[in-house]
Amino acid sequence: MSFTFAHNNINVMDLQQSLDFYSQALGLTECRRKEAKDGSFILVYLTDGASGHMLELTWLRDRTNPYDLGDNEFHLAFTADDFDAAHELHKQMGCICYENAAMGIYFISDPDGYWLEILPAKK
Template identity: 40%
Template sequence: MRFLHSMVRVRDLEASLAFYTGLLGLVEIRRVENRAGRFTLVFLAAPLDQARAADEWAPLLELTYNWDPEDYGSARNFGHLAFEVDDIYATCAKLAAGGVTILRPPRDGRMAFIRSPDQISIELLQKGASLAQAEPWASMPNTGTW
């Protein structure tokens, strides 16, 4: 058995791509538009998984955009996606500069939580050992839920 992908439904494909590719840094591997089914599938990979994902179609994040509007609720029942990052502070600073609220700041130099435009929880984990605690993160409170 091996992991293939996680699928999340998105309300606004362009906003979601701006978040996942522009801010989070994922790479689009393939796209499928199904006119009969009225949906678009976009498969994304983390940069270090890009070659493997293009060859094996895994591990991937599948964004499903249904052309007809639907109410998906708060998406809290999904759980979360998790990505390892080289520098948790730099990643959170980039996301915050892009308008993303850091819900659980990386006070410990190890872990942070954010949400996508569709309210999908995303855990960011520092690669390797935790970074030394640093401001403004060390004293930043939690915001909302993740």
């Protein structure tokens, strides 16, 4: 028996705002969408176009309060082929929430407060 990653899910308050953020900040694009017939939810799957892994954004129609992310110890990590250019983009976007220069990494925060780690590509 074996298992492979399929996707990670995060719930979002404003689907379009999140789609715009993930497109601009990380270059992710929509590859699949599922909408409930009654309009109660929309699932959008994003891809980086290189790996088979996807990020599922879930929007729930009846959700009115921001999600409680607890201690926000969960995060997704992305490698950047041009780390310096990525850092400059995220700096201009104002979404860098934590930097660890000694480790050579930083984190950005999406519109719902989820943290995304940015790593330099290994050479």
